[in-house]
Amino acid sequence: MKEINCAVIEQAVARLCQQANIELGEDIVRAMQQALANEPAPAGRAVLEELIENAALARRERLAICQDTGMAIIFVKIGQDVRITGGILTDAINAGVSRGYREGYLRASVVSDPLLRVNTGDNTPAVIHYDLVAGDALEITVAPKGFGSENMSAVKLFSPSAGVEGVKHFVLETIRNAGSNPCPPIIVGIGLGGSLDKCTELAKTALLRSVGEYNPQPHLRALEEELLEAANQTGIGPSGLGGRTTALAVHVEAYPTHIASLPVAVNMSCHATRHASVTL
């Protein structure tokens, strides 16, 4: 049994909020540099150059990569031999978000009620996903999610007869409909299977994977590669101004599902697909 104090958790979450919002992942910077080398459209090239420069500037000057510092989506893997002391885990995480956003000069973008819409002032509460795992470690991932892209996401529960062709058509239709809105180049997280709730969670989880890594299952990797190529043939391009770089990656995650359904969730994300993790 390992004891972890809430004060340690709060401090870790605060630091992760700032790290994720300020330091763009090297995998994404590399992907944009590769895209720039292959992008023939002048307007598209200019946007990629700006985004690469923006990431370097943000890291150097300790500024947020994007002013939409997102809603804090937090994934917690809690070892079942861990005991939390000094408070409630969820409260400690939210206290960390509050502190991280305030002390990091990150934008408070959360309203307390979807209809009444009063800003909570400190970007709380977070959306927290808990997973109970073996061992005595606590792994926390903070993934700030911008909503310009979130709003362009879509979910559909197909009949099994729709098959892989139905999935492909739906994903590409979602990408085309989104056009310039999600700030291309995008990263597309796709959840296949499960239930209505499970497939959307899978799609979100898919965004945590490093760009350049593929699903280990051959048929899902093939789907990722085919969808990425098709996305980049739409012509949407960086910022939607036209070009061959519409997506940097398409990540698919799958889960068993019901005999009656083929759930598909498409979670759209911009180049600032941010996440930072710590293991306590």
Add this chain to the structure above:
Amino acid sequence: MNKIQLELPLTHEAIKDLKAGDLVSLSGVLYTARDAAHKRLIAALEQGEPLPIELHNQTIYYAGPCPAPPGRPIGSAGPTTSGRMDAYTPRLLEQGLIAMIGKGMRTEAVVQSIVQHGAIYFGATGGAGALLAQRILQATVVAYADLGAEAIRKLVVEDFPVVVLIDSLGNNLYESGPAAWAEKPRD
């Protein structure tokens, strides 16, 4: 391509020959306003109340910046998705608003209204908030301070880089740009 230098506030004379795809560098005063501020501006118009800012020939930047870190006028400050303001935009163009800066598609009603009023829609690069903040010299909250990031701010900008997305004739870069680079027609 050379950038066209323009001073803010703009004039109809200055923008009438701009074409979708032109790169423009803006210097002078503009105002930020996004979802919540737009809702209040329209509510004020419906109540017959005066607006907190004069819109004639002014430019609105759809942006909700990060708080200013010490020693800086503003935090990261890129554009937000313009489409969410579409329901409100024609009313503001009627009030004399001449230009908008944002990102993303607009409805046909907004395009028509842009043409009708000889206005213009510029794009700034979405996701380049840290870079764009370097072109903002001053930021002052001038209305709806309680909205926080969504308050209306008066910004003084220098060489603020934008591209013409929809020109005063209704030409749309989001149609012509991707069409030129698509590898096959839409199915």
